[in-house]
Every structure is written in C-alpha cells, then in structure tokens.
Amino acid sequence: MVNPVLLIVTPLGLAFIIPLLASVWTRSAKYIPVVGMLFNLIVSLLLLRHALDKPVVVTIGGFPPPFCINLVAGPLGLMLSLLIALVGFAVSIYALGYIRKGATARYHALYLLLLAGATGAVLTGDLFNLFVFYEILCISSYALVAYLGDRDGIEAAVKYLIQGSVGSGLVLIGIAILYGLFGTLNMADIAQHISSVEPLHLFVPLVFLITGFGVEAAVFPLNAWLPDAHASAPSSISAILSGIAIKVGVYAVARVVFTLFDASGLFLFLVLLGLLTLLVAEMSAFSQSNIKRMLAYSSIGQIGLIVFAFGLASPSGISGGLFQLTSHALAKALLFLAAGYMIYRAGSMEISALEGMGKKMPITCFAFTIGVFSLVGMPPFIGFPSKLLIIKAALAQQSVWFTVLIALALAGTVIETVYFFRVVQALYFKEPTVNGQTQQPTGSVHEAPFSAMAPIYGLLILILLLGIYPNLLTGALDSAATELLERAAYITGVLG
Amino acid sequence: MSALYENSYYIASVGLIAVGLYVMVVKKNLIKVLIGLSLFETGINLLFIAVGYLAGGTAPIFSTHSLLPGRMVDPVPQAVVLTAIVIGVAVLALALSLTIRLYEHYGTLNLRKVRDLKW
Numbered sequence: 001m002v003n004p005v006l007l008i009v010t011p012l013g014l015a016f017i018i019p020l021l022a023s024v025w026t027r028s029a030k031y032i033p034v035v036g037m038l039f040n041l042i043v044s045l046l047l048l049r050h051a052l053d054k055p056v057v058v059t060i061g062g063f064p065p066p067f068c069i070n071l072v073a074g075p076l077g078l079m080l081s082l083l084i085a086l087v088g089f090a091v092s093i094y095a096l097g098y099i100r101k102g103a104t105a106r107y108h109a110l111y112l113l114l115l116a117g118a119t120g121a122v123l124t125g126d127l128f129n130l131f132v133f134y135e136i137l138c139i140s141s142y143a144l145v146a147y148l149g150d151r152d153g154i155e156a157a158v159k160y161l162i163q164g165s166v167g168s169g170l171v172l173i174g175i176a177i178l179y180g181l182f183g184t185l186n187m188a189d190i191a192q193h194i195s196s197v198e199p200l201h202l203f204v205p206l207v208f209l210i211t212g213f214g215v216e217a218a219v220f221p222l223n224a225w226l227p228d229a230h231a232s233a234p235s236s237i238s239a240i241l242s243g244i245a246i247k248v249g250v251y252a253v254a255r256v257v258f259t260l261f262d263a264s265g266l267f268l269f270l271v272l273l274g275l276l277t278l279l280v281a282e283m284s285a286f287s288q289s290n291i292k293r294m295l296a297y298s299s300i301g302q303i304g305l306i307v308f309a310f311g312l313a314s315p316s317g318i319s320g321g322l323f324q325l326t327s328h329a330l331a332k333a334l335l336f337l338a339a340g341y342m343i344y345r346a347g348s349m350e351i352s353a354l355e356g357m358g359k360k361m362p363i364t365c366f367a368f369t370i371g372v373f374s375l376v377g378m379p380p381f382i383g384f385p386s387k388l389l390i391i392k393a394a395l396a397q398q399s400v401w402f403t404v405l406i407a408l409a410l411a412g413t414v415i416e417t418v419y420f421f422r423v424v425q426a427l428y429f430k431e432p433t434v435n436g437q438t439q440q441p442t443g444s445v446h447e448a449p450f451s452a453m454a455p456i457y458g459l460l461i462l463i464l465l466l467g468i469y470p471n472l473l474t475g476a477l478d479s480a481a482t483e484l485l486e487r488a489a490y491i492t493g494v495l496g
Numbered sequence: 497m498s499a500l501y502e503n504s505y506y507i508a509s510v511g512l513i514a515v516g517l518y519v520m521v522v523k524k525n526l527i528k529v530l531i532g533l534s535l536f537e538t539g540i541n542l543l544f545i546a547v548g549y550l551a552g553g554t555a556p557i558f559s560t561h562s563l564l565p566g567r568m569v570d571p572v573p574q575a576v577v578l579t580a581i582v583i584g585v586a587v588l589a590l591a592l593s594l595t596i597r598l599y600e601h602y603g604t605l606n607l608r609k610v611r612d613l614k615w
Binding site: 128132135139142143146149150151154155157158161162165166168169172173175176179180183185 | 513517520526529533536537540543544547548570572573576579580583586587590591594595597598601602610611
C-alpha cells in the first residue's frame with residue numbers, strides 16, 4: 001500500500017524544485033505540476049480502495065497518536081484529495097498554454113503549493129496541522145490572485161489577504177482555546193473528550209473556528225472577498241479557487257462541526273445559513289454584467305447549497321452535499337476554463353462582448369453550455385443527481401419547514417437558471433452589436449488551443465459519465481458521509 | 497486584584513487582539529491596517545503562549561533528577577506559536593509587497609479611495 005504522506009510531500013517537494021529547475025531550463029517548469037497532479041491522482045485512486053474498508057492512519061515521528069501529528073486518510077479525505085488532484089491535473093494542463101506572461105516559474109511553484117496545502121488540509125488529523133496547511137493554501141492563493149499584477153488583481157488580492165488573515169487569526173484563537181481546554185491538538189483526541197467539558201465553554205472556540213474557516217468557505221456574510229478575487233485572478237486560478245479552495249473551507253467547517261464538536265444544536269443554523277448564502281449570492285449574480293463575477297457569485301450560491309445539505313445532518317443529506325461539492329467542482333472548473341479563452345478572444349469580461357461567440361468558437365461554447373446545463377441541474381449531467389439527492393434528503397426530514405426551505409433553495413436555483421441561460425442566449429442567439437447596429441459576425445472560427453480543449457473536454461466527459469452513472473460515485477460518497485456522522489468510528493480508527 | 501494579576505497575560509492578549517481589530521476596522525491607510533493585523537496576530541500568539549505558561553517554570557528537559565514535570569512549561573504552545581510567527585511573517589511580507597504594487601497603480605494608500613471593484 002502507498003503511503004498517504006506522498007500525496008502531500010510530492011507536490012510540496014516539486015513546488016520547491018521548480019525554481020531550481022527553471023533556472024537551468026525555463027520551459028520545463030510548466031510540466032512539473034502536470035506530473036505532480038497525475039501522481040496524486042493515481043495514488044489517491046489506489047488508496048481510496050483501501051480507505052473504503054478502513055481509514056489509513058499514518059503517524060509521523062514514531063509516536064502513537066495523540067502524541068504525534070497524524071494523517072487520517074479516510075474515505076472523505078481521500079475523496080477530496082482525489083477531486084483536488086483531478087481538477088488540479090486538468091487546470092495544470094490548461095495552464096501549459098494559458099500562462100504565458102509574467103514570472104511563469106513562480107506561478108507553477110505557487111500553484112503546486114496551493115494544491116499541496118489543499119491536499120494536506122483534507123488529509124490531516126491534527127488541528128494545528130490543519131491550520132498550517134490551510135495557511136499554505138491561503139497564502140499561495142493571495143499571491144496567485146495578484147499574479148497578473150494589474151489594478152484589479154492587486155486590489156482584489158489586498159482585500160482577500162486582509163479578510164483571509166483575520167479569518168486565519170480567528171481559527172488560531174479557536175485552536176488556542178481548545179488547547180487550553182483539552183491539552184491536545186489531535187482531532188480524534190479532542191473529539192473523544194468533548195463531552196467532558198461544559199457546553200458553554202465549547203461554544204466560544206466553536207464560533208471562532210466556524211467564523212474563521214467560514215471566510216475561506218465564503219459563507220454569507222463572510223464572502224465579500226470572493227467575487228473580486230475570483231474575477232480578477234487568471235482564469236486558471238479562478239477555476240482552482242472556485243473548484244478547490246472554497247471546498248477546503250467547507251470541509252474544515254464540516255470537520256469541526258461534525259467530528260470535532262458533534263454540535264447538533266448547530267445543524268438548523270447551518271441550514272438557514274446555507275439558504276441565506278444561496279439566495280443572496282444568486283440574486284447578486286443575477287445583476288452582474290461581468291461573466292467572471294457572475295460565475296464567482298454562482299460559486300457562493302453553490303456553497304450555500306452544500307452547507308444547506310450538510311446542515312440536514314442525515315446520511316443522505318451529507319452524501320448529497322458531497323455529491324454537489326463534486327459536481328460543482330467539475331462544472332465550475334469547466335466553466336472558468338472555457339470562459340478564459342472566450343474572454344481572451346473577446347478582449348473583455350462583459351457578457352455583452354461575448355454575443356455571437358457561439359459562431360466564432362463553437363467547440364468551446366458548446367463545452368461552456370454543457371457546463372451551464374450541469375450546474376443548473378439538468379439531466380443527464382452530474383448536476384442533476386446531486387441536486388436530486390439534496391431535495392430527496394430534505395423531503396425525507398418529514399417536516400413542513402424543510403419542505404418550505406428546500407422550495408426556497410429551488411427558487412434560488414431558478415434564478416441561477418435564468419442568469420446562466422442569459423449567457424447561453426448571448427453566445428448563440430444574439431448578433432454582436434456595435435453602437436446599436438447589428439454587425440455581421442466577422443472573424444473566422446478560431447478555437448482555443450489543444451492544451452485548453454483537452455482538460456475542458458476531459459471534464460465534460462466526466463460530467464456526462466457521472467451524470468449517467470451516479471452509482472460510480474455514490475458508494476465512496478456514502479462512506480465519506482458515514483465518516484463525518486459516525487464520530488465513534490473515527491475516534492477508534494485513529495486512537496485504536 | 498490577585499485574579500487580575502494571575503490572568504494578566506490573558507487580559508493583555510485579549511487587549512492586543514481588540515486593539516488590532518479596532519485599528520484594522522477604523523484606519524484608512526493600508527500600512528496602518530497591516531500594523532493592526534500584526535498587532536492582532538501578536539495578541540493571538542501571546543494568548544497561545546499564555547495557555548501553556550507557568551510562572552517560574554523551566555524548559556521541559558530532564559537534565560537533573562530534581563526537575564519535576566509539574567514545574568515545566570508546556571512546550572507544545574511554544575512550538576505552535578513559532579510556526580504561527582513564521583506564517584505571520586510570510587503573510588506580512590506578501591501584504592507589504594502588494595502594498596507597493598497598490599501604490600504604483602493608484603498613487604495612494606487610502607483604502608477609501610481604492611475601490612474600483614464593487615458588489
């Protein structure tokens with residue numbers, strides 16, 4: 001069996017090899033993330049089979065838990081690391097042709113660091129270690145948002161950095177209080193003794209941790225940084241931030257609420273918070289004229305839906321939330337990647353500039369449209385089974401309130417459908433206009449290069465395949481949901 | 497009064513955190529906001545150290561037989577804070593380099609004037 005440590009060590013090591021290699025042979029730097037992510041993809045797949053039987057626990061330094069820093073590669077962690085590797089692999093191929101300007105070697109090094117941080121955060125079993133990996137993820141994304149060095153990018157990065165650092169600080173306060181209460185940083189150890197402390201004393205660290213991780217997860221009202229950062233970053237980075245980085249925040253919130261605190265009093269709060277996030281974000285997205293800002297707000301909305309599903313706290317609800325997490329990661333990565341070259345061709349991020357693009361870039365626009373169909377939940381794409389699972393889980397609560405809440409969530413999805421279809425309409429059914437005059441489409445068909453088409457269509461095939469055969473995924477998702485819900489199994493799995 | 501004295505580290509750290517957050521919210525100048533961020537992080541580090549601190553304690557090294565574990569300072573918060581300080585330095589360095597670029601683009605560090613991006 002492969003050691004899960006390799007999943008973290010390989011991207012981390014390769015990230016620091018890149019500057020050395022680039023000083024000798026500059027062109028090689030961009031291929032290293034591809035190799036690293038392919039390796040992670042294979043190792044995650046190999047490990048997932050073992051983890052479905054029993055979580056793979058790795059202790060570091062030769063001490064038994066809770067005295068060491070340990071990695072817990074359970075079904076949840078490995079499923080997420082598989083997703084990170086998959087999206088990371090696709091985006092690293094895309095970046096081969098897309099990233100041409102600036103300090104490209106540094107871009108690829110930071111990109112690998114970001115993915116190493118994300119993988120580490122989902123695999124670790126130690127609270128402070130989670131914070132460290134989370135910070136690696138955050139710091140590299142601050143730098144990558146500012147990669148283009150333009151006016152918007154720098155402003156967005158400054159905003160993101162200030163809000164993100166306050167969030168990380170709050171996480172650290174929460175960890176300090178927990179350490180003061182329990183004298184340990186091991187998550188399984190804290191979870192085991194959580195009931196021995198008065199609930200009121202637990203409330204304070206819980207609030208700090210959720211607020212802190214909530215900044216990265218972009219739950220309302222902590223998401224002011226996200227539309228700016230996602231819209232101003234290079235499109236490949238937008239895809240990773242939307243597909244991966246905010247999911248790590250959601251994972252951390254879920255881990256804290258379910259495994260660490262078993263905070264059953266908070267579930268209804270999560271449901272309402274998710275719904276509020278969904279509705280506010282979808283309404284904000286509706287009024288955007290910039291396509292990347294629209295996609296960014298739509299990401300916040302989808303996060304709201306995921307948090308909503310987690311708040312249901314039933315096996316089917318969490319499994320539906322994880323399904324939604326996967327489907328959103330694939331579809332939104334596809335949308336940002338396809339939009340990247342559409343924007344490049346149009347020379348503007350305004351939706352009005354994309355009118356008639358369906359004739360100029362038919363293959364790219366087709367992929368974009370499929371991504372839209374999947375995101376709004378149309379069969380036979382992956383968005384359909386994921387939303388269906390969440391609706392079924394909400395109705396299974398057998399309560400009028402949850403029926404009303406899911407109806408509101410569906411209303412949010414309807415808004416989403418409207419603004420996404422407006423883009424599709426602009427792509428195919430509108431002629432480009434200049435000063436009110438309809439123009440005949442000029443310019444020949446000129447598609448995105450192969451290095452962009454390959455990942456876009458790879459994601460598209462996955463979206464279609466998993467949409468038709470959702471059973472390929474549900475087995476792993478169900479055991480991941482069980483890992484979150486059954487704390488006792490997690491604790492004995494780690495501490496023995 | 498003795499309770500105040502015993503908890504002085506906690507009081508100081510909460511004070512630092514509060515001052516830092518206040519500065520970040522109120523000040524308009526980006527450099528001052530970053531000073532606030534730095535104060536905030538220092539307050540957290542002090543809080544973490546205070547959790548494991550023992551007045552008059554020694555390092556947890558069993559160098560002589562007379563040392564008892566009860567008289568030793570908990571080393572874990574110190575290791576943790578060391579890491580947190582390093583992370584804080586990295587964030588601050590990145591923030592200051594972004595500040596330079598921001599000034600190049602806008603010609604000002606006043607955050608009320610830097611608002612091209614809106615909801």
